[in-house]
Amino acid sequence: MTASPLSATRAAAAAGTVIRTVRAWQLPPQPAGLPHGLPEPLAAAAGVRPAGPARAEHRTRFAIELVGDGVSGWQAPVGETVAQIVADDLAAGLIGHDAAEPRRLAYRRQTGRHRSGAHARQAASAVELACWDLASRAAGVSVTSLLGGTIRPSVPAYASALGLDPAHPAAREAAAWITGAGFWGQKWPLPQQLILAGPKAVARTLGPLREAAGEGRFMVDALGCCRLDDAMRLLPVLADLEVAFAEELLPPGSWGWHRLRAVGAGVALAAGEHAVDATEQIRLLTESVDVWQVDPGWSGGLARSLHTTEVAADLGMATFPHGDRLWAALALAGACCRDKIPAVEWHLTLEPLRQQVFTEPAVVQAGMLASGPASGLAPLPVTTTPLPAWTVAS
Incomplete structure (x- = not known):
């Protein structure tokens, strides 16, 4: 029996969504002060300047990349602590996971002890969002679809x-x-x-x-x-x-x-x-x-x-x-x-x-x-570093 064109498309997408490598790329820090071009009525009443580099998670930021076969999924920005939890606890267990199967994500292997708390939850969230981004880009459809x-x-x-x-x-x-x-x-x-x-x-x-x-x-x-x-x-x-x-x-x-x-x-x-x-x-x-x-x-x-x-x-x-x-x-x-x-x-x-x-x-x-791009959860992040901060590969 010959597979339908739709089945062939789904099979091709699934082949691209199996995670082979997990990387983190350093991003530029959040700028200090108010954004350029803020309307005058808002700028005049701005009594609190955004924290910007004063906060560690704004000063040192990363983009998480999940690499499939010929396509990547991204989530950014994440702070240094969250990126480290992804590296230490989650990355190794993601290798071989199919990002197009979100219900399986909760059963992946974890290699560390971070299971609860705000930073651990942010790390798990970042990985889950990057999986949606990867699945969407591989299938060529929006995340809302x-x-x-x-x-x-x-x-x-x-x-x-x-x-x-x-x-x-x-x-x-x-x-x-x-x-x-x-x-x-x-x-x-x-x-x-x-x-x-x-x-x-x-x-x-x-x-x-x-x-x-x-x-x-x-x-x-x-x-x-x-x-x-x-x-x-x-x-x-x-x-x-x-x-x-x-x-x-x-x-x-x-x-x-x-x-x-x-x-x-x-x-x-x-x-x-x-x-x-x-x-x-x-x-x-x-x-x-x-x-x-x-x-x-x-x-x-x-x-x-x-x-x-x-x-x-x-x-x-x-x-x-x-x-x-x-x-x-x-x-x-x-x-x-x-x-x-x-x-x-x-x-x-x-x-x-x-x-x-x-x-x-x-x-x-x-x-x-x-409500979002035609494919991918978000536009690609801007990275300025020539080499990833860390890489976990199969």
Whole structure:
């Protein structure tokens, strides 16, 4: 019996997705300061410069390459600690693994003792995302197609204003600019000093920004800085401001989430980006939050992120993927309807710097982002080193 053309194509793709070599390539450090070309209203209100080289994971960065037969899969950037865990614990077990079989990835051999914790989870996520990239490039189809089909070719972005100072005199103009630029909504920080100043100070600071945002959706992020009593006092103020969701009022691992949620007040509670372990993800989803914020680069990868997004939808809540791995978030959103993932996060002052690591950076146009390349999870990373930092081969 002669194989069909489709079967032959799949067989050829599968032959290319068996991993023969794992490499890491060093990337240039994240630039210091604000990105070039930042719109004037945003630059004027920028009270917090992106950390850039001040943080080790931004200063020393790598791209992970999984080499198949004539095609490679990539994931970038990862910090030095994460790259070392990939080298020590995961790389040897990846040799001979077929990247087109994501369910087999969890059963690969590991050679080290790193099994849990944030860095170990990031390393496992990086490998999983690189496998999707390899499978997509080998098959010549988009990652959203591999996830079950592209539902949306473009996805709304909401503007994260975490790099802006909400108390700055220019913040009101920045809020108006964000709405005018067509973003799905805007999220402003609640700095610790503002939280400590009390609910009235929060209302005085955020009230003008909410007014300037007009009909646009308005969110806040407390960055886990509230104590439980602080958060409870803030809820009525946030309700008066018609906040669409309040992110991480409490530290991610706090056991006070269920008490905060029980208060009600009409403010949706959001978290999830720091829930790296599966048990913590399920605890937050079932007991603590009203809005889910998974990060495919931290949570275990795309398959895990799609699973928790579906669980969130079954529980009646929307998912807003965290912006650290934008391309993975876009692939996830492109494979889901708008009710499951209304928008993805675009960090106004940080994301343009993150995108400089790619040959074709993502750009927001009228508040929208393309759901991903025609093949591959993301554009190829920019590497400047002539030789890989390390190589594990069969």
